[in-house]
Amino acid sequence: GENVEQHPxxxxxxxxxxxxxxxxxxxxASNYFPWYKQELGKRPQxxxxxxxxxxxxxxxxxxxxxxxxxxxxxxxxxxxxxxDSAVYFCAAxxxxxxxxxxxxxxxxx
Amino acid sequence: NAGVTQTPKFQVLKTGQSMTLQCAQxxxxxxxxxxxxxxxxxxxxxxxxxxxxxxxQGEVPNGYNVxxxxxxxFPLRLLSAAPSQTSVYFCASSxxxxxxxxxxxxxxxxxxx
Numbered sequence: 001g002e003n004v005e006q007h008p009x010x011x012x013x014x015x016x017x018x019x020x021x022x023x024x025x026x027x028x029a030s031n032y033f034p035w036y037k038q039e040l041g042k043r044p045q046x047x048x049x050x051x052x053x054x055x056x057x058x059x060x061x062x063x064x065x066x067x068x069x070x071x072x073x074x075x076x077x078x079x080x081x082x083x084d085s086a087v088y089f090c091a092a093x094x095x096x097x098x099x100x101x102x103x104x105x106x107x108x109x
Numbered sequence: 110n111a112g113v114t115q116t117p118k119f120q121v122l123k124t125g126q127s128m129t130l131q132c133a134q135x136x137x138x139x140x141x142x143x144x145x146x147x148x149x150x151x152x153x154x155x156x157x158x159x160x161x162x163x164x165x166q167g168e169v170p171n172g173y174n175v176x177x178x179x180x181x182x183f184p185l186r187l188l189s190a191a192p193s194q195t196s197v198y199f200c201a202s203s204x205x206x207x208x209x210x211x212x213x214x215x216x217x218x219x220x221x222x
Contacts, residue, residue, distance in 0.1 A: 001168055009149070032208040043199065043213040044152070051208075089151060096142065096167060097207040101151040 002027040004092050006100025013080050014108050021103045023090035024072045032093040033066060033073045038102075039086045047088075048075070080107045110135050115200050115214035122190040122221045130185040130217050132200030140203045141183040142167070142211070143175065145196040152199065158183055159206065190221045 003026040013019050025033075034049035050057045050064045050073065057064050061080075066073040077084055085107045090100045116131045134141065142157035154167030158177040172194060174186040183202075187194060197218050201211040 043215055046210045093207040096154055096157050097211060098154060099152040101149060
């Protein structure tokens, strides 16, 4: 089955700085790559996603890039704010959806 | 719409007991799945279903059974609970295959003593 690796496991940035989280996947048949944000005690919620026929997607301060050849994709958050503090998960889908282990992002005011 | 609902929210079991975690969705989603979340290990797929009458194993299926008799419901059964099954369990659903946003339920926190 699919194997998704995510780095780093923890990330601390100053408010206003950028944050980058990287993921790799193993199954070349994977064609959908979502990113979820999970606040403490809450359920995961989708923040952005990208499909295999697209290289980059932006939504305000959030962007995702995909390199299918290298089998890796990244989440970029610009102008970070304290409310961006949460755990972020990447995922990859072929027959099912597999998640990375998560990145705990802390934005210091 | 209620979205994805799960019951119970909390449960404490003794080793060897059985129980069923309930999951229901009212969005007419064909794809449903169960994940467990443990600290530092992300969300691990237990079982999934692409439609009524069809289920398949994920990456950590041992000790769990599922069935999908209707589009709306996807219960997860623990046949003989073990302390290693202490975790937070999330049910999720999406439109058609898992190539679309998965909507998660609020989760069930299970403790096995």
